[in-house]
Amino acid sequence: MMEETVSVAQRRAGRAIVIGGSIAGLLAARVLADVFKEIIIVEVDDPPDGLKPRNKVPQGHHSHIFLERGQKILECLFPGIIQELIQNGSIVTDFTNDLEWFHFGEWKKRFPSGIKVVQQTRPFIERHIRHRVDFIPNVAFQYRSRVTSFILSDDRKHVQGIKMRNESSHLEEVIMADLVVDAGGAGSQALKWLNVEKDMGEVVHIDLFYATRFYKTEWVDRGWTNLMISAQLPEHPYAGVAIPFEIKKLALL
Numbered sequence: 475m476m477e478e479t480v481s482v483a484q485r486r487a488g489r490a491i492v493i494g495g496s497i498a499g500l501l502a503a504r505v506l507a508d509v510f511k512e513i514i515i516v517e518v519d520d521p522p523d524g525l526k527p528r529n530k531v532p533q534g535h536h537s538h539i540f541l542e543r544g545q546k547i548l549e550c551l552f553p554g555i556i557q558e559l560i561q562n563g564s565i566v567t568d569f570t571n572d573l574e575w576f577h578f579g580e581w582k583k584r585f586p587s588g589i590k591v592v593q594q595t596r597p598f599i600e601r602h603i604r605h606r607v608d609f610i611p612n613v614a615f616q617y618r619s620r621v622t623s624f625i626l627s628d629d630r631k632h633v634q635g636i637k638m639r640n641e642s643s644h645l646e647e648v649i650m651a652d653l654v655v656d657a658g659g660a661g662s663q664a665l666k667w668l669n670v671e672k673d674m675g676e677v678v679h680i681d682l683f684y685a686t687r688f689y690k691t692e693w694v695d696r697g698w699t700n701l702m703i704s705a706q707l708p709e710h711p712y713a714g715v716a717i718p719f720e721i722k723k724l725a726l727l
Contacts, residue, residue: 486511490653491636493621495519496531499657500603503613504551506655513613514649516638518620522604527597530661536686537719538599540592541569552606556592559602563720565593567699574698578706584698593700594720618642621658624667625650633668 490510492499495517503513519529527534540548540556549556560566567573569589575582607613618641625635625648635650656664705713 488512488652489514489650490655491516491649491651492655492657493636493662494657494659495604495615495617496528496657496659497600497603498659499655500600500607501551502655502657503607504610506653507610507613510653511612513610514616514651515607515613516616516619516621516636518641519617521615521617522597522600525597525601528600530659531596532660534596536596536684537717538594538596539717540599542589542591545590545592548603552603555602555606559592559594559599559720562598562602563594564598565699565718565720567591567593572699573702574700575702575704577702577704593717598720621663622646624654624664626668630669 487510489512490503490506492503492506492513492515495515499515499517503515506513522528540559545556567590568587569591570587571584573582573584575584616638619638620641621636621638623637624633625637626632627634633654635648636654637646637648639646656662658664699718701714701716703714705711
């Protein structure tokens with residue numbers, strides 16, 4: 475009976491630190507907010523303006539498509555967010571009916587699938603997610619702060635916190651935590667901080683690259699919304715995709 479009188483906040487664990495304010499970091503903070511009293515997101519960049527791709531995001535300039543599973547996960551974490559994206563300009567298409575697809579020398583047959591995809595740019599997604607995270611009372615952002623190392627336990631088996639440096643003042647600070655989540659992406663220094671000499675994973679070189687260019691066009695009914703020309707290896711190694719993304723609205727959020 476005594477336990478039932480304790481509030482949810484009192485039953486929460488202590489502090490969690492998330493390294494990196496990427497989509498992965500934002501979603502990690504959202505999940506941790508249900509468990510920890512305090513979550514600190516440590517981000518090396520300035521607060522984003524929501525319109526331009528963030529630094530050090532390899533795919534930040536590319537358009538992004540939410541498949542059904544991604545929509546369900548995001549909606550579970552932030553109820554109503556998919557409809558917000560759509561209302562604010564995201565493009566909704568049927569996965570097979572609205573795609574003109576040239577593959578292995580022929581055009582694929584189009585048909586209504588009922589599988590909805592939601593299309594937009596990466597900054598557009600991040601702005602909506604960050605806007606939601608901003609309203610979680612036990613989550614705070616620490617911008618312009620670079621994590622320089624982990625604080626390890628005496629037996630070096632547990633991460634107990636971080637050392638970070640303010641990029642404006644160059645002052646260093648130690649923050650202890652019950653859990654540290656590394657969402658630093660490709661720039662992660664976790665192996666170095668843990669004194670792991672090398673990653674034991676296998677590297678497979680596939681020589682894959684891609685680039686994005688944006689075009690401003692007037693709306694024309696072409697009979698399709700998305701266009702995909704698949705590669706046909708080895709003779710034709712290049713592929714191309716044309717997709718619309720959100721109509722930017724000045725009054726967004």
